[in-house]
Amino acid sequence: MGAWWEMRCEHGHGWSVYVQEEAEPAEEQLVCKEDGLPAVTAARLPLADRAEIRIVPATWERDGKTGRTDEYFFEIRPVLHPEKVLRSGSPMSWDDAIRCAAMFRGIPWSQAERRWRNIRVLRCAK
Numbered sequence: 001m002g003a004w005w006e007m008r009c010e011h012g013h014g015w016s017v018y019v020q021e022e023a024e025p026a027e028e029q030l031v032c033k034e035d036g037l038p039a040v041t042a043a044r045l046p047l048a049d050r051a052e053i054r055i056v057p058a059t060w061e062r063d064g065k066t067g068r069t070d071e072y073f074f075e076i077r078p079v080l081h082p083e084k085v086l087r088s089g090s091p092m093s094w095d096d097a098i099r100c101a102a103m104f105r106g107i108p109w110s111q112a113e114r115r116w117r118n119i120r121v122l123r124c125a126k
């Protein structure tokens with residue numbers, strides 16, 4: 001999992017970059033764009049444990065035919081523990097999946113997990 005890095009130069013300019021995995025910012029990312037000075041501080045800010053949201057096509061395909069072409073499973077998983085997937089039991093429409101997604105916007109994973117159990121996700125489908 002990546003992290004944000006927040007830098008500051010000795011003139012007080014601040015900037016930030018997102019860096020994948022455990023890597024550190026590249027040399028050029030540690031240079032102030034305003035005056036070319038090197039960063040005097042660099043703080044790593046790991047991602048918070050929030051709900052990652054996936055809308056998974058439920059479409060099947062066999063012998064050149066397809067079905068359920070506009071139905072979707074809805075999934076959430078914690079950003080820091082992506083192996084803990086919660087998935088809707090039945091497929092839903094795109095619009096319902098978007099409605100479900102809105103219910104998990106901007107909240108901590110612990111709250112997202114409670115919300116999932118309380119609403120039994122299919123209830124955000126009409």
Ligand SMILES: [Zn+2]
Nearest residue numbers: 009013032035
């Ligand atoms: Zn600067």
